[in-house]
Amino acid sequence: MNILIVEDDDRIADFLCRGLRAEGHRVQRAADGPTGLALARDAAREQHPQEGATVLVLDLMLPGLSGLEICQALRSAQVGLPILMLTAQGSLEDRVNGLRLGADDYLCKPFDFEELLARLEALARRGREWRPAAPARLCVGDLELDRDRMQASRGGQVLPLTARELALLELLMSAPGRLFSRERILANVWGTSEDPLTNVVDVYIRRLRARIDREGAPALIHTVRGLGYRLEVPPASQG
Numbered sequence: 001m002n003i004l005i006v007e008d009d010d011r012i013a014d015f016l017c018r019g020l021r022a023e024g025h026r027v028q029r030a031a032d033g034p035t036g037l038a039l040a041r042d043a044a045r046e047q048h049p050q051e052g053a054t055v056l057v058l059d060l061m062l063p064g065l066s067g068l069e070i071c072q073a074l075r076s077a078q079v080g081l082p083i084l085m086l087t088a089q090g091s092l093e094d095r096v097n098g099l100r101l102g103a104d105d106y107l108c109k110p111f112d113f114e115e116l117l118a119r120l121e122a123l124a125r126r127g128r129e130w131r132p133a134a135p136a137r138l139c140v141g142d143l144e145l146d147r148d149r150m151q152a153s154r155g156g157q158v159l160p161l162t163a164r165e166l167a168l169l170e171l172l173m174s175a176p177g178r179l180f181s182r183e184r185i186l187a188n189v190w191g192t193s194e195d196p197l198t199n200v201v202d203v204y205i206r207r208l209r210a211r212i213d214r215e216g217a218p219a220l221i222h223t224v225r226g227l228g229y230r231l232e233v234p235p236a237s238q239g
Contacts, residue, residue: 001124002054004043005029006036006070007086008062012109016057019113020120033065037073044079046175053082053124060087060098068101075102082123086111138173141233143212143220145173152212159211164189168204169212172221172231181228205229 003020007013008031020027028043030036036058043054056074060067071083085098088109095106104126105119138145142155150166152159161169167189172180182201190200205221213219218234 001025001120002043003027003057003120004036004039004054004081005057006031006033006040006062006067007057007059008032009059016116020117023117031063033062033067033070035064036062037065037070040070040074040081041077041079044074044081046178055120055123056081056083057086057120058083058103060085068098071098071103072101082126084116084119084123086116138170140173140176140220140231142217143173145170154212154214155217157214161208161211165204165208165211168208169231172229177230177232179224179228179230185228 003025005013005016005020005027007016007029010031013029013031017027017029028039030039040056043056058067058070062070065073067085067087071085074081074083083103083105085095085103085106086109087098087106098106104123107116107119136146136148138147143152144154145152145166147170150163152161152166152169168185171185171188185201186198189204205223209219209221212221220233221229221231222234223229
């Protein structure tokens with residue numbers, strides 16, 4: 001599970017980050033409202049179907065923007081991340097306002113860590129259920145990936161790809177033009193147990209290029225030295 005904590009109290013934030021990471025979850029923290037809103041928007045844009053659901057833990061009283069303002073801004077922008085309000089203000093009116101503005105759950109401070117964890121797990125399950133269906137077909141230029149059949153083709157010609165190559169291609173095609181670091185590719189395609197120092201990503205990128213690039217057609221996978229890879233049609237080849 002990916003968890004984004006927006007909490008300005010360093011003591012509480014440190015307790016949450018350490019506890020949730022110890023449970024095996026990926027955790028990010030923001031200490032003010034504007035930073036939290038930006039991170040939440042980024043998390044919604046970057047969430048990939050192969051990754052776990054992202055849940056937002058949102059304090060009510062924050063510098064810059066309040067938790068209610070963040071919640072309202074996200075829902076107005078159709079951002080559907082599950083939101084758990086975590087606050088010392090536990091009156092009925094506060095809870096009702098938070099829920100009406102789009103929060104999915106509400107937990108008052110002080111809280112029991114086991115209860116917090118159970119609520120986050122429930123929200124993550126609901127987040128997976130509510131996630132919009134991924135498009136059945138991805139297209140970048142003349143490169144296509146049929147997700148139902150897990151079959152790739154370029155210019156109408158079927159490409160002989162292995163399961164791992166298809167998983168790598170699906171990740172790159174899910175966000176054309178986006179830069180994927182080697183670490184993110186490794187985590188998404190091979191899992192967190194893979195040695196981060198391995199060169200398996202570079203090996204598979206070379207293999208994938210050899211499969212999809214045809215003579216006379218523009219190369220689609222581009223290297224950004226020291227940063228990672230992106231898949232896109234070169235500007236000169238568009239249109």
